[in-house]
Amino acid sequence: MENTTYIALSRIDTLTRALDVAADNLANANTDGFKATKQLFSQYLVHQKGNEPSGGRDEAFTQDLATYQDHIQGALRQTRNPTDFAINGEGYFSVRTSQGVRLTRNGQFHRRVDGTIVDGAGNPLLDRQGQNIVVAQQDEVVSVAADGTMSTEDGRIANIGIVTVDNLNTLQPEGAYLLKPTTRTHAVAQTEIRQGMLESSNVNSINETTHMVEIQRDYDLNFQLVQTESTRFMNAIDKITTEPSS
Template sequence: MDNTTYIALSRIDALSRALDVTANNLANANVDGFKASKELFSQYLVKQKDAQGVPGSKEESFSQDQATYQDHLQGELRQTGNMTDFAINNEGYFAVRTTQGVRLTRNGQFHRRMDGTIVDGSGNPLLDTNGRNLVIQPQEDILSVASDGTISTQDGAIGSIGLVTVDNVNTLVPEGSYLLRPTTQTHPVANREIRQGMLESSNVNTVAETTRLIEIQREHDLIFQLVQTESTRRTNAIDKIATDPSS
């Protein structure tokens, strides 16, 4: 296998990763709070064999899949009218308690269990500013949330929704479609702004992602065709040498 094929295969490998990432973005385009992933590729140069030190020697460019990162740009806020739907405007994350520990999320679609605990769609309790489960007594049926996260019922203020963040959002590790695992210390958000009765949509641009998917597929097919053509050429050359050693 010559270097042309190796270069092509390195690009196919990178495109396969890009295809997976783009397809996952489209699959979660309707998940509230979902953050699109982006691929980070680079090119690395390799000198041709025996070309070192030769003036004008050529270098070959290989594709390298370096990393995948999340785009934490805020999604569009939309009105729902549900009193346990909360959207964060600007920075910060809701903290929820899971069986694996505390996780962060921008998905503010919560509901109240029979015991009054505010939980997300997977049953994970929403935490207050002190890291405790937020509980609203069943007899308290009037719920309002101020922009700073203070929760009030007909009996007055009962607590405050906790909003936290990290110094570097790129250290957050995605788990599932909307949870994030912090790998560094979290800290409270200074300027809290919560909108009750609203949700943050995913930040996936479906038109751009669909176009990207088509572009990746076309490039993948073209390069794969190149690899097949090169393989056929080499096979024919070997067959010719085998049948006619004098050629």
Template sequence: MDNTTYIALSRVDTLMHALDVTANNLANADTNGFKAGRQLFSEYLARQKGPDTLVGDKQQSYTQDQATYRDQLQGPLRQTGNLTDFAINGEGYFTVRTTQGIRLTRNGAFQRRLDGTIVDESGNPVLDSTGRNLVLQNEEDLLSVASDGTISTQNGAIGAIGLVTVDNIQTLVPEGHFLLRPTTRTHAVARPEIRQAMLESSNVNAVSETTRMVEIQRDYDLTFQLIQTESTRQQTAIDKITAEPTS
């Protein structure tokens, strides 16, 4: 396999990952609080070796897939009229308790169970600012949530929804469609802003992502065609050499 094929294969590898990232973005275009994934590419220069290397042609450029990061642009907030729906305006994440531990989310589509526990769409209890499950008493109705997260019922203020963040949000590990696993220590948001009866939509632009997918697929097809053409050229050259009569 020659250098042309190796370079093209490096491009194919990154394009396959780009298709996966874009497809995941499209699949979550309607997921509350979802942040689109983006790829970080770089050029990898490899020094050629051997006595036949031409002067001025000492390095080859490969495409390198460095990492995938999340676009932290806030999604649009929309009214729902549901008093247990909450949207974060600005930084921060809700905290929920799962069987695997504490997880973070921007998806504030919560519900009240029969026992009064406020849970997310998967039934995970939502935590208050002290790290305890957020529970309403049977006789209490959820009347209002202030912008700082303070929850009030007919019995007065009963607590506050906890919002936390981490120093480097790119270290959060996605789990499922809307949960994030913190890998570093979390800390409370200094100035939380919560909107009641609203949800944050995904920041994915479905039209842009669809266009991007078409471009990636076209680039992939052209690059793969180059690999096939180069393979045919090499095989033709080998056939000609082996077919030449020996003196």
């Protein structure tokens, strides 16, 4: 198989991954707190020996280098639900899961029967000391100030913990909206929490759909190239094997 085919196949391999990434982004375009995944491509050069004056030539192959999350803030929308919270600015909510503490920008919480504030999966929301936030069952009104102070009609009960990490690229996605911190977390100095609001996904559906169409077109062109080269190669073999020997 000639190098032209290998180069096209390397491109097809990266485009397959790109299509999966774009599809996942579109599938979560309406998931609160979801952060779009982006891809990093690179080229690696392979030096080919030949008769060129320089002694050879370089051929560029495509490589899927890495993926990363785009942590830009999504749009905030009003829900008027008293246990919906949105962070305006940097930072993440902390929730306790069966696998340990995880971070999230999805502030859609609710009160469990025992008064614990939990997310949609039942993971408790944590305060600044890393403790579960529990509202007394007899308390009816829950209010949250911009600095994260949570109060009821009986007074302050907790301070919502908003944390971050020094390098956001070290956060590992788990599911649609949870992030696993792999380095030490620390409290955000200044927070702004908006009660009765949620942060939408930062996926731009129109741009992502356009990107998916471009990926598909590029994939088809490279696949056609591989098929054309394969046909040409097989025809050459057939011609050589069927020619009468002199």
